Amino acid sequence: MFVQIHTVILRYLQMELKSPFTTSFGTMKTRPALLVEVVDEDGVCGWGEGVAFSAPWYTEETIETTWHMLETFLIPLLFQAPVYHPDELRDRFSIVRRNYMAKAALEGAVWDAFAKRHGVSLSSALGGEKKEVKVGVSIGIQPITNILKRIEQALAEGYQRIKIKIKPEWDVNVVREIRHHFPDVPLMVDANSAYSLRDIDRLQALDDYELLMIEQPLAVDDIVDHAKLQAKLKTPICLDESICSYEDAKRAIELKSCRVINIKIGRVGGLTEAKRIHDLCQQHHIPVWCGGMLEGGVGRAHSIALATLPHFSLPGDTAASANYWERDFIDPEVTVDNGRIFVRQQIGIGYTVNLTEVERRTVRSKIYKKSRG
Ligand SMILES: O=C(O)CCC(=O)c1ccccc1C(=O)O
Ligand SMILES: [Mg+2]
Numbered sequence: 001m002f003v004q005i006h007t008v009i010l011r012y013l014q015m016e017l018k019s020p021f022t023t024s025f026g027t028m029k030t031r032p033a034l035l036v037e038v039v040d041e042d043g044v045c046g047w048g049e050g051v052a053f054s055a056p057w058y059t060e061e062t063i064e065t066t067w068h069m070l071e072t073f074l075i076p077l078l079f080q081a082p083v084y085h086p087d088e089l090r091d092r093f094s095i096v097r098r099n100y101m102a103k104a105a106l107e108g109a110v111w112d113a114f115a116k117r118h119g120v121s122l123s124s125a126l127g128g129e130k131k132e133v134k135v136g137v138s139i140g141i142q143p144i145t146n147i148l149k150r151i152e153q154a155l156a157e158g159y160q161r162i163k164i165k166i167k168p169e170w171d172v173n174v175v176r177e178i179r180h181h182f183p184d185v186p187l188m189v190d191a192n193s194a195y196s197l198r199d200i201d202r203l204q205a206l207d208d209y210e211l212l213m214i215e216q217p218l219a220v221d222d223i224v225d226h227a228k229l230q231a232k233l234k235t236p237i238c239l240d241e242s243i244c245s246y247e248d249a250k251r252a253i254e255l256k257s258c259r260v261i262n263i264k265i266g267r268v269g270g271l272t273e274a275k276r277i278h279d280l281c282q283q284h285h286i287p288v289w290c291g292g293m294l295e296g297g298v299g300r301a302h303s304i305a306l307a308t309l310p311h312f313s314l315p316g317d318t319a320a321s322a323n324y325w326e327r328d329f330i331d332p333e334v335t336v337d338n339g340r341i342f343v344r345q346q347i348g349i350g351y352t353v354n355l356t357e358v359e360r361r362t363v364r365s366k367i368y369k370k371s372r373g
Contacts, residue, residue: 002082003046003113006370007039008075008106010067013361015296017324022141024167024194025057031324032063033296035358036070038078038109046113047353049299050105051266058192058293059220059241059267061101069102071368078106079370086111087272100244100269107270108302116348121305123343123350126275128308132340136161136315137323138190138292141170144177151182160315160339161186161212167194172205179209186315190215193241197225206235212314213238213260223248226257236260240291244268246276253284260314264291265302274306282311292317297330301349304334308343315339329357 013033020029034050050070052061073096083089086107093103115125123130137154139147139162151162162182164174166189178187188211195203195217203217213236218225220241230237236259243249243261245268252258261281265274281288290307293299303318320336321328328334330351334341344350 001117002084003044003110003117004041004082005038005078005110005113006041008078008368009037009365010070010368011035011037011358011365012063012067012363013296013329013358014363015325015361017294018326020140021294023165024141024192028053028294031294034063034066034105035296035298035353036105036109038106038113040113040117044113044116046109046111046116047298047349048105048107048109048112049296049302050101051264051293051295051299052101059101059244061099065099066102066105069096069099070106071366074102074106075368078110083110083114086114090270090272093269098244101266104266104268104270107272108265111271112348119347121343121345121350122302122348123305123308126271126305126309128305128343129310130308130312130343132342133290133304133307133312133318134160134315134340135318135336136163136186136339137319138163138317139165141165141167144174147174147178148181151178151185155182155185157336158338159319159336161188163188163190163215163317165189166191168199168202171202175206175209175211186212188212188215188238190240191217193218193220197228200229200232203229204232207233211235215262216240216242223252223255223257226252227255230256230258238262240264241267243277246273246280249277249280253280253286259286261286261288262291263288263306264293265306266293266299267291271302271306275309278309278311287313289314290316290318292319294324296325297321297328297334297351298349298353300328300334301330301351304341304343305349327357329354329361
């Protein structure tokens with residue numbers, strides 16, 4: 001059985017976050033989303049979501065570069081030949097350098113269509129086993145009283161760990177204050193690359209607070225300095241932005257640049273590559289967890305399916321839809337029960353895309369058709 005895609009629809013959505021999200025780079029109030037719908041010869045649909053932001057602060061991609069790469073290169077490559085297994089797309093797309101979020105958006109849609117054609121859930125198609133996944137929340141930079149309130153609320157909702165964003169001058173003091181109120185809460189920090197080795201004293205000071213890990217303290221392209229830093233820290237370093245491929249993960253593990261890896265489907269170019277990194281980390285006993293990109297429901301569904309693979313042992317950043325949106329564009333919305341998401345067993349991503357909710361937010365859309373013959 002194969003999937004021959006003959007139509008791809010791209011939709012650019014503008015989504016309103018419930019509350020602004022601030023990282024070491026700045027504040028986001030709205031979040032664009034790129035929805036990819038693929039349709040095969042028998043009318044089976046698959047859905048994917050591009051996770052790039054409007055500005056290239058997290059990686060070099062933006063929603064506009066994603067659209068361009070899809071339209072000009074990736075969709076034509078998909079139309080070229082049938083797909084017997086979505087794993088083939090990694091090779092087919094490799095003639096386009098990087099642009100991982102663009103590749104992941106289209107590959108994810110094909111994975112969904114593939115699972116639907118085979119009558120299985122995306123989780124099963126990937127080889128996932130878990131029936132529920134553990135999740136935590138990521139709390140942006142904001143006045144400390146708000147952070148404390150958000151933590152209390154998240155714990156009441158059952159979230160299994162708390163992550164806060166840090167940057168120079170907004171780190172040790174904040175962590176000390178949180179530890180004063182919540183001495184035992186599973187806590188971690190994410191710097192989104194805001195530090196350099198010159199800040200080693202500040203980073204070492206964090207060693208006193210029983211943090212689960214420090215996520216991406218140094219430059220995105222510097223696994224050498226991360227190795228130097230990890231050698232001087234008790235707290236595990238978790239790499240996020242630095243790991244964009246299996247090869248990146250291999251090098252970081254070999255150099256001992258980190259002890260934990262955050263896997264995001266968009267950052268690594270798709271589910272196939274995410275699974276390869278998962279398998280590599282399993283062999284090397286490097287714990288992994290599924291990161292988040294403030295996704296809409298389709299991206300969230302893909303992350304949940306990925307996190308059902310056996311080596312995802314730590315709670316991920318895939319919080320409930322209600323953590324981000326007044327109304328997500330899937331049915332049902334993603335809910336969290338005692339810090340767990342129950343994995344839906346329906347075919348494909350397991351959630352239905354609500355076209356009314358999608359169209360309400362669509363700024364622009366375009367249909368691409370495979371040419372005949
Ligand atoms: O709740 C989420 O989706 C994850 C929030 C988060 O930490 C994040 C959000 C946007 C971009 C990067 C990151 C990150 O993990 O670094
Ligand atoms: Mg991160």
